[in-house]
Amino acid sequence: MISILDHDFSQLNNFLTILQPTQLLILVDENTHEYCLPTLLGNLETEIPFEIIEIEAGEELKTLETAAQLWEILTEFETDRKALMINLGGGVITDMGGFIASTYKRGIPFINIPTTLLGMCDASIGGKTGIDHQFLKNIIGTFAHPEHIFVFPEFLNTLPFEQLRSGFAEMLKHGLIADQNHWKDLISIKDLTAENIFPFIERSMNIKQNVVGQDFREQNIRKTLNFGHTIGHAVESLFLLKGKPITHGEAVAMGMICETRISKLQDLISEETETQIISSLRKFYPHLDITEFSPEEILNLMKNDKKNSFGNINFSLIKRIGNATFDCSIPIENIKEALIYYQKLD
Numbered sequence: 068m069i070s071i072l073d074h075d076f077s078q079l080n081n082f083l084t085i086l087q088p089t090q091l092l093i094l095v096d097e098n099t100h101e102y103c104l105p106t107l108l109g110n111l112e113t114e115i116p117f118e119i120i121e122i123e124a125g126e127e128l129k130t131l132e133t134a135a136q137l138w139e140i141l142t143e144f145e146t147d148r149k150a151l152m153i154n155l156g157g158g159v160i161t162d163m164g165g166f167i168a169s170t171y172k173r174g175i176p177f178i179n180i181p182t183t184l185l186g187m188c189d190a191s192i193g194g195k196t197g198i199d200h201q202f203l204k205n206i207i208g209t210f211a212h213p214e215h216i217f218v219f220p221e222f223l224n225t226l227p228f229e230q231l232r233s234g235f236a237e238m239l240k241h242g243l244i245a246d247q248n249h250w251k252d253l254i255s256i257k258d259l260t261a262e263n264i265f266p267f268i269e270r271s272m273n274i275k276q277n278v279v280g281q282d283f284r285e286q287n288i289r290k291t292l293n294f295g296h297t298i299g300h301a302v303e304s305l306f307l308l309k310g311k312p313i314t315h316g317e318a319v320a321m322g323m324i325c326e327t328r329i330s331k332l333q334d335l336i337s338e339e340t341e342t343q344i345i346s347s348l349r350k351f352y353p354h355l356d357i358t359e360f361s362p363e364e365i366l367n368l369m370k371n372d373k374k375n376s377f378g379n380i381n382f383s384l385i386k387r388i389g390n391a392t393f394d395c396s397i398p399i400e401n402i403k404e405a406l407i408y409y410q411k412l413d
């Protein structure tokens with residue numbers, strides 16, 4: 068269940084009164100500690116004891132090492148199964164916090180309070196939790212729904228532009244895979260500001276919720292939410308590995324350009340549609356220099372994509388704007404051609 072709330076914390080307070088957890092564990096990173104926690108604490112009306120757990124910000128921390136530290140902290144706090152984890156942050160915090168909560172003592176309840184655009188429109192919804200391992204994105208994780216998602220759009224006021232643009236990529240993806248009008252609305256935005264994006268956030272949340280509602284464990288249609296991620300995740304991992312992390316949304320935007328090209332190479336879309344999608348994405352996202360990565364390196368990482376089966380790299384592709392398909396096994400030559408095409412766009 069999702070509640071979008073305009074500085075109204077009463078629903079959250081009522082939720083806590085009804086649930087009566089034994090303890091609150093509020094997971095934050097250094098930035099959400101500074102920018103979001105004071106608002107949350109200033110509005111919580113509860114006698115339930117709480118602990119603040121802070122980790123450093125960034126994808127680099129979404130690891131097994133951090134997970135082990137967090138599990139240890141919970142045992143030190145003697146956290147029991149009736150405690151509630153509150154994930155206050157972006158996708159790193161909700162992925163990591165959801166993973167810790169869903170595995171500690173085989174699972175304690177958790178709620179997500181997303182503080183980034185990406186978290187609000189995508190990561191906090193749908194119950195995919197997890198961590199990266201050996202630079203493979205989300206390779207260890209669980210499917211576990213939060214008890215509730217509380218969205219306070221005011222948290223976007225302190226979000227840096229690059230992070231807003233990152234979340235916007237997932238919104239564009241929602242338009243491309245499920246709703247032509249949403250895509251049109253989004254690409255018409257001239258200036259990417261929280262104020263301009265705000266009217267379209269709920270539509271993105273609904274698209275994600277609707278898809279997840281049909282296929283929680285990603286056996287079929289949920290794979291369309293992974294459009295842009297087969298290549299995007301591999302490239303995101305490589306930048307992380309080289310110590311030059313990029314945002315998830317930048318990687319997904321690059322992945323969507325390549326996977327749109329693949330959709331064309333597979334004759335799923337016309338040249339006109341291909342051009343429209345790629346030129347719109349390029350308007351919002353700077354070109355990524357991937358020349359230091361060979362196509363083989365990228366392909367190698369894609370071998371561990373979670374959508375693969377029987378040794379095939381399976382893609383989710385576009386059939387038309389607002390409609391996607393999945394489980395498309397693509398010849399290696401076409402994948403390489405799309406990567407070379409992207410390099411030449413610079």
Ligand SMILES: NC(=O)c1ccc[n+]([C@@H]2O[C@H](COP(=O)([O-])OP(=O)(O)OC[C@H]3O[C@@H](n4cnc5c(N)ncnc54)[C@H](O)[C@@H]3O)[C@@H](O)[C@H]2O)c1
Nearest residue numbers: 098102124157158159182183185189190195222225226315
């Ligand atoms: N589970 C899912 O369905 C899902 C979906 C999409 C992405 N993801 C994952 O989410 C992660 C990316 O999430 P993200 O983009 O939110 O990154 P993030 O959590 O790293 O947040 C981005 C940056 O913004 C800062 N920040 C957060 N809220 C802020 C605020 N209100 N004001 C100022 N700064 C703030 C953070 O400290 C961080 O530095 C990736 O690991 C990605 O794989 C998961």
Ligand SMILES: O=C(O)C(=O)C[C@@H](O)[C@H](O)[C@H](O)COP(=O)(O)O
Nearest residue numbers: 189193195204205289292293296373
């Ligand atoms: O919720 C989903 O399903 C998605 O694919 C949404 C993606 O935007 C998100 O990045 C997700 O974490 C990717 O999942 P993964 O299974 O490819 O790790």
Ligand SMILES: [Zn+2]
Nearest residue numbers: 237296315319
């Ligand atoms: Zn994503």
